[in-house]
Amino acid sequence: MPVTRDIAATYRAPGAVMRRMLSMGQREDRALAILMAGCVVMFVAQWPRLAREAYLTEQELNPLLGGALLAWAFIAPLIFYAIALISHWIARVFGGRGSGFGARLSLFWALLAASPLVLLHGLVAGFIGPGPGLTAIGILWLVAFAAFWALGLREAEWGRT
Numbered sequence: 655m656p657v658t659r660d661i662a663a664t665y666r667a668p669g670a671v672m673r674r675m676l677s678m679g680q681r682e683d684r685a686l687a688i689l690m691a692g693c694v695v696m697f698v699a700q701w702p703r704l705a706r707e708a709y710l711t712e713q714e715l716n717p718l719l720g721g722a723l724l725a726w727a728f729i730a731p732l733i734f735y736a737i738a739l740i741s742h743w744i745a746r747v748f749g750g751r752g753s754g755f756g757a758r759l760s761l762f763w764a765l766l767a768a769s770p771l772v773l774l775h776g777l778v779a780g781f782i783g784p785g786p787g788l789t790a791i792g793i794l795w796l797v798a799f800a801a802f803w804a805l806g807l808r809e810a811e812w813g814r815t
Contacts (some may be wrong), residue, residue, distance in 0.1 A: 657691070657766070664767040664802055671767075672760060672806040680755045685762055689731055692765035697726035699772045702780020734761060745811040756810025764803035771795035 664671045678684070700722045708715040735758065742750070742757035775791045782788065 661767050661770065664763070665798075668767070668802050668805040669809045672763065672809040675759060675763065676756055676810060680753065682755065685755065685759050686731075688759070688766050689734055689762040690727075692762060692769060693726045693730050693734075695766065695769040696730070696772060697722055699769075699776030700726070702776050704780075706780045706783065734765070737761060741807060742811075745807060750811030751813070752811035757807060760806030760810045761803055763806055764799050767802050768795055768799040771798055 660671055660675075701719070704718040704722060705715060707713070708718055738758040738761045739754065741761065742752070742754050745752065745757065771791065772795050775788065775795055778788045778791055
């Protein structure tokens with residue numbers, strides 16, 4: 655199934671999508687590709703906000719984009735791997751029987767699956783700026799990300815739900 659269909663299906667049945675992805679076997683290259691795609695989308699989502707900031711503060715845009723690129727392409731993947739490992743350890747304490755791969759895949763997929771909302775957040779941040787709309791979309795993204803991660807991790811660690 656194409657990634658865009660998987661993303662849309664995750665909004666309807668996140669556990670089923672994770673179950674199907676886990677049934678394809680442990681492929682670390684696939685997990686890394688999902689993580690990097692999510693990080694690239696997060697980087698792209700920053701562009702409108704950074705352009706607005708550069709314009710309002712009369713700064714150069716390129717250094718701001720360079721910093722965001724460094725953060726999302728090089729630092730964030732390492733942090734996400736560490737978070738996935740810690741979440742796997744916590745799940746093991748509570749009786750999880752899954753693998754580290756499942757914990758990684760659930761976190762990385764949650765990041766990519768929630769990406770449409772973070773793109774909307776970036777557009778609102780760039781074109782409208784701070785305010786209740788930006789806050790609401792940010793909360794909506796956070797809730798979607800947390801729900802996708804929690805339901806995916808439940809599927810990865812405890813099996814059929």
